[in-house]
Amino acid sequence: MSAAQQYYTVEQIADLLDLHVKTVRGYVRDGRLPATRVGRQYRISREDLEAFTGTPVAPASTPRGPRADVSSIVQVDGADRHTADRLANAVMATVLGRHGGTGADAGGRLRVETVFDEDRNSLKFVVLGDLDTTADLLKVLDALIGGTQ
Incomplete structure (x- = not known):
């Protein structure tokens, strides 16, 4: 597929621009981001995305081999509401700092949910x-x- 024929899904655009999927859909519905409807989904051309952002879009990289991901659950027993809120806020600040920062680890993939x-x-x-x-x-x-014990 040549660069001129490359199309993105709404989800891919949201990921590339670090936006929520609903925000990208809103841009499409408002006509700010031109898209083609394919069935029940939208496809956005590379040229339209570049016109929308005003910058060239780096081609999607192809996987270079095996990739490993981790799924883990950490359970902290004996945590009252105050301790739980403090821990959750500290962890989420760490996650946001990594994704919003400019350090070498800012590009890592990470998602954290708390219950x-x-x-x-x-x-x-x-x-x-x-x-x-x-x-x-x-x-x-x-x-x-370790600091809560």
């Missing part, structure tokens, strides 16, 4: 990401939890 069960005083972190970024976050989490 607090007040009846059991239990906090769970659901961590999904690449190996290095997840390992770094788990080290931070270990240090944070």
Whole structure:
């Protein structure tokens, strides 16, 4: 597929521009981002995306071999609401700092969700990401939890 014939899904555009999918759909519906409807989905051409952003779009990279991801759940028992909020905020700040920062690890893939069960005083972190970024976050989490004991 040549660069002139490359099309993106709304989800891919959202990922490339670090926007929410609903925001990109809104741009398409408003006519600010031209798109072609294919069935029930939109496709955006590379040229239209470049015109929308005003900058050239780097071609999508092809995988260079095996890629490993981590899915893990960290359960913290005995955490009251205050401790759970403090830990969750610290972890989320770490995640946002990595994705919003300019350091070498800013490009790592990482997603974190938290669940607090007040009846059991239990906090769970659901961590999904690449190996290095997840390992770094788990080290931070270990240090944070060690400070609560």
